[in-house]
Amino acid sequence: MNRTAFGAVSLIVLALGAGILSFPKEWNGAMAAMNGKVGFHLPYVPENDFTLGLDLKGGAHLVYEADMSLIAEEERETALEGVRDVVERRVNAFGVAEPIVQTNSAEGHYRVLVDLPGVTDVKSAIAQIGETPVLTFRTPITDVSTTPTAEQQQQIDAAQVKERADAIVVMDKALAGEDFAALAKQYSVDAATKDAGGYIGFVAADDAEYDGLITQLEKNRTKVGVVKGLYEGTSTMHVVKYLSKKTEAEPKISHILLCYAGATGCTQSRTKEEALALATQLKAEATAKNFAELAKTNSDDGGSKDSGGDVGYATRGRMVKPFEDAAYATRDTKISDVVETEFGYHILYRSGSRPARTYELAHIEMPWTTASDVLTVDPWKNTELSGKDLKHAIVAFDQNTGAPYIVLQFNEHGTELFGALTKDNVGKVIGIFLDGQAITTPVVQEPIYGGEASITGNFTIAEAKVLAQRLNAGALPVPIAVISQQTIGPALGSASLDLSIRAGLLGFLLVALFVIGYYRLPGVVAVVALGAYTLINIALFKILGVTITLSGIAGFIFSLGIAIDANVLIFERLKEELRSGRDVPTATEEAFRRAWPSIRDGNATTLIATAILYMMTTGSVRGFALTLALGVFVSLFCAFVIVRFMLRRCARVPALRKRIFFLGL
Numbered sequence: 016m017n018r019t020a021f022g023a024v025s026l027i028v029l030a031l032g033a034g035i036l037s038f039p040k041e042w043n044g045a046m047a048a049m050n051g052k053v054g055f056h057l058p059y060v061p062e063n064d065f066t067l068g069l070d071l072k073g074g075a076h077l078v079y080e081a082d083m084s085l086i087a088e089e090e091r092e093t094a095l096e097g098v099r100d101v102v103e104r105r106v107n108a109f110g111v112a113e114p115i116v117q118t119n120s121a122e123g124h125y126r127v128l129v130d131l132p133g134v135t136d137v138k139s140a141i142a143q144i145g146e147t148p149v150l151t152f153r154t155p156i157t158d159v160s161t162t163p164t165a166e167q168q169q170q171i172d173a174a175q176v177k178e179r180a181d182a183i184v185v186m187d188k189a190l191a192g193e194d195f196a197a198l199a200k201q202y203s204v205d206a207a208t209k210d211a212g213g214y215i216g217f218v219a220a221d222d223a224e225y226d227g228l229i230t231q232l233e234k235n236r237t238k239v240g241v242v243k244g245l246y247e248g249t250s251t252m253h254v255v256k257y258l259s260k261k262t263e264a265e266p267k268i269s270h271i272l273l274c275y276a277g278a279t280g281c282t283q284s285r286t287k288e289e290a291l292a293l294a295t296q297l298k299a300e301a302t303a304k305n306f307a308e309l310a311k312t313n314s315d316d317g318g319s320k321d322s323g324g325d326v327g328y329a330t331r332g333r334m335v336k337p338f339e340d341a342a343y344a345t346r347d348t349k350i351s352d353v354v355e356t357e358f359g360y361h362i363l364y365r366s367g368s369r370p371a372r373t374y375e376l377a378h379i380e381m382p383w384t385t386a387s388d389v390l391t392v393d394p395w396k397n398t399e400l401s402g403k404d405l406k407h408a409i410v411a412f413d414q415n416t417g418a419p420y421i422v423l424q425f426n427e428h429g430t431e432l433f434g435a436l437t438k439d440n441v442g443k444v445i446g447i448f449l450d451g452q453a454i455t456t457p458v459v460q461e462p463i464y465g466g467e468a469s470i471t472g473n474f475t476i477a478e479a480k481v482l483a484q485r486l487n488a489g490a491l492p493v494p495i496a497v498i499s500q501q502t503i504g505p506a507l508g509s510a511s512l513d514l515s516i517r518a519g520l521l522g523f524l525l526v527a528l529f530v531i532g533y534y535r536l537p538g539v540v541a542v543v544a545l546g547a548y549t550l551i552n553i554a555l556f557k558i559l560g561v562t563i564t565l566s567g568i569a570g571f572i573f574s575l576g577i578a579i580d581a582n583v584l585i586f587e588r589l590k591e592e593l594r595s596g597r598d599v600p601t602a603t604e605e606a607f608r609r610a611w612p613s614i615r616d617g618n619a620t621t622l623i624a625t626a627i628l629y630m631m632t633t634g635s636v637r638g639f640a641l642t643l644a645l646g647v648f649v650s651l652f653c654a655f656v657i658v659r660f661m662l663r664r665c666a667r668v669p670a671l672r673k674r675i676f677f678l679g680l
Contacts (some may be wrong), residue, residue: 029547074132075140078499081125085397086493094493095125097403102127102144102495127495132564141497149494150402152436153395153446167389174384178252182245182381186254189241189379195256198379205380213256213380217373219330229374232257245381252383258375265331265371266342268417269324271297271309272316274359279480280409281359283315294353294360301350306364315359318411324364326417331373333418335476338363357480358410395446395453398436404429408483410476411469419479421470430466438462515568522572523549526579534586536665536676537658541582544657548578551649552642561645567638574646577621581654585610600666607659614654618647 081098083091095118103116106129115130134140163171185202189195196212203209220229228246242255274281275290285293293313301309307323314320329342341354341363351363406426410419425433436445437459446456447470527545530538552571556563588610592602621643628640665671 029551074130074502075134076501077129077131077141077144077497079127079129079144079495080498081127082494082496083125091125092120094403095120095127098127098493098495102129106131106140106144126498141500149449150405151448152398152400152433153448154398154440155444155446156394156396163386163389167386170389171384171386178382178384179245182252182254185379185381186241186243186245189254189256190243195241195377195379198254199377202381203379204382205378208378208380213377215376215378217261217331217375220372220374228253228255228376232374246378247383250383250385250387252381254379254381256377258377260372260374262370262372263343264347264368265328266345266347266365267367267369268326268329268342269306269310269364269366270316270319270326270338271301271306271314271324271362272359273297273313273361274315278359279357280411280483281315290360291353294362298350298353298362301362301364303348303350303364303366306350316412318413326412328369328371329417330371333475395448398432398445400425400429400432400436404432406466410479410483418471419474419476421474421479421483423468423470425466425468427466430464433466433468434462434464515565515572519568519572519575522575526575530579530582536671537582537586537589537662540658540661540665541579541586543661544582544653545575545578547657548646548649548653549575551653552646555645555649556642559645561638561641564638566636567642570639570642571646574643574650577618577643577647578650578653580617581610581614581650582658584613585654585658600663603659603662603666607655611655614651618651621647
């Protein structure tokens with residue numbers, strides 16, 4: 016196939032592909048009709064709709080009030096901007112395209128206004144935004160009494176009497192044979208398990224959170240079924256269903272991690288293919304004797320490499336599932352195949368195992384009032400260090416137990432604050448609080464100047480990963496609460512969309528008539544290229560997930576004029592070259608060569624303006640900048656690829672090479 020034929024086929028395929036992506040329903044309808052008439056199946060394409068903005072599709076409008084009670088007045092505006100940035104990152108992270116997040120402060124109220132296009136489940140949106148944690152570092156107040164007064168103790172006792180009676184009623188219903196899952200969904204206050212019918216899963220015998228319950232089950236030799244009697248924790252009360260018990264060999268694992276750019280928590284620059292190749296090579300080299308040395312030399316798990324990759328015993332539920340499955344599938348003293356997780360590629364060595372009991376449980380967590388519920392004095396005071404000083408968070412694993420924990424890395428300001436805080440509190444407690452709850456309260460042994468802290472707890476790997484993601488999305492500098500919510504209908508936007516489409520079609524028609532009438536054959540070529548330009552733009556909107564708003568449509572329609580502008584410069588130059596005596600083929604080449612500097616400079620200034628708009632603004636203005644920038648790039652492609660190719664072909668056809676077809680008016 017010669018170059019001309021190849022170019023023609025390429026452009027036809029490009030135009031056809033863009034048309035199919037732009038109008039998949041029409042293509043699939045045509046294919047469905049054809050499939051009934053031909054003897055083979057013609058392909059369908061996914062029917063992806065355009066992503067419409069709030070003004071066209073409707074969505075949720077939320078107003079949040081920021082609690083500035085603990086923030087100095089001169090720092091409140093800065094804190095509010097911090098909230099705005101975090102909320103915007105948060106809504107972007109869970110897939111809401113082109114949100115509008117704005118701040119407003121007046122008369123002592125500090126608010127964040129959020130527009131979420133296309134969101135109809137307002138409760139879910141509120142929950143996801145609210146999941147962004149408030150991270151604070153606190154020190155204890157030594158002169159505050161945490162003992163309830165006599166009146167407060169009476170209040171606690173009265174509440175507990177009622178709560179115990181209510182819990183006994185629920186337990187009696189469960190013992191009488193009522194569906195436990197249904198009771199859990201109705202009565203449990205544990206949001207993490209109630210929708211699953213209270214199912215907790217398998218709990219290790221040494222699990223600190225359920226230690227008292229496991230002891231109770233063992234001591235009473237409890238049979239499978241609903242446990243008679245309430246299990247009381249320090250601040251909770253549970254109706255428990257004991258489902259099963261099993262003993263299995265719990266493997267002792269060492270591993271080598273080879274991560275790659277894009278994997279969770281990875282700082283390496285190697286590609287996924289390079290990581291797999293290295294893992295395969297190390298797997299071939301690894302033996303029981305040299306595994307520890309290979310781990311020290313090659314592993315990317317900073318928490319275990321110095322100990323030869325040892326992560327301890329792989330307790331069920333504390334590792335990512337592919338890792339856990341491989342650990343339990345590998346026999347003692349054997350090395351696993353290469354295992355892929357979200358952290359990269361692993362090679363596991365199972366050095367041994369121990370018998371471990373696990374208990375399968377479900378529960379109904381009932382309300383239970385404690386002293387902390389009635390005491391009005393907070394025994395902790397905030398320090399200057401908070402979530403706004405966090406640089407990033409990653410998941411790490413305890414090299415002795417294999418349990419996951421969160422490593423926090425502070426920014427420069429946070430590192431300085433953390434160093435001073437630990438220096439001033441050597442031998443004392445510093446509490447790390449997440450959403451007002453103490454996650455860990457370690458005693459400071461010595462000043463820490465490296466800008467790194469850890470959050471430990473009874474996390475599963477999934478919980479640790481989610482927590483790290485939430486912290487990386489941005490810890491709120493202050494708490495926020497929804498004070499207003501509104502669902503916006505798309506009726507007005509739908510009418511505006513119809514008018515915009517009509518305006519675009521009319522503009523296209525007028526431009527087409529003008530360039531054909533004025534430039535003749537080159538004008539026809541320009542109209543064909545403009546049609547391809549339109550299809551390619553629409554296809555890119557779908558491929559890139561561009562949110563279509565009224566301002567975005569304005570940017571696209573505006574870009575139609577820019578798209579034809581390059582052709583005008585080329586055609587005017589072509590006319591000048593022809594009038595100077597050049598033949599059509601030579602004049603065509605010269606026209607493109609000499610028009611390029613002007614086209615380049617004009618489009619460069621437009622792209623600079625769109626870049627500034629995109630980086631310095633949000634919401635609909637950013638949408639305008641994005642669609643306009645896309646239009647500029649596509650117009651350059653159409654002018655210097657499609658138009659040039661078609662004009663060159665026309666210039667080589669004797670019947671079309673006549674000057675009357677090119678000089679126009």
